[in-house]
Amino acid sequence: xxxxxxxxxSLFDLALQLGGSVESVFALALQNDLSxxxxxxxxxxxxxxxxxxxxxxxxxxxxxxxxxxxxxxEILKLTGIGYMxxxxxxxVS
Numbered sequence: 001x002x003x004x005x006x007x008x009x010s011l012f013d014l015a016l017q018l019g020g021s022v023e024s025v026f027a028l029a030l031q032n033d034l035s036x037x038x039x040x041x042x043x044x045x046x047x048x049x050x051x052x053x054x055x056x057x058x059x060x061x062x063x064x065x066x067x068x069x070x071x072x073x074e075i076l077k078l079t080g081i082g083y084m085x086x087x088x089x090x091x092v093s
């Protein structure tokens with residue numbers, strides 16, 4: 001099975017999508033000559049020949065689910081009384 005990576009997908013996301021299990025990351029990395037921690041470019045084609053869990057792969061395929069990890073963009077920090085922590089952003093003087 002071959003797919004092209006989308007933005008923010010990691011090798012672990014693709015292992016889940018193509019192999020049905022995160023354990024597939026090793027086979028995916030080996031087959032595509034990548035490190036398990038390699039950064040994947042959007043549009044990069046990747047292939048995995050044997051799925052570990054076909055039910056999960058079919059579930060993702062039928063519902064067009066493409067997991068994507070955190071993209072590295074800054075997360076919005078919520079502010080205000082309900083989100084403050086003493087000695088962090090709530091100063092008592």
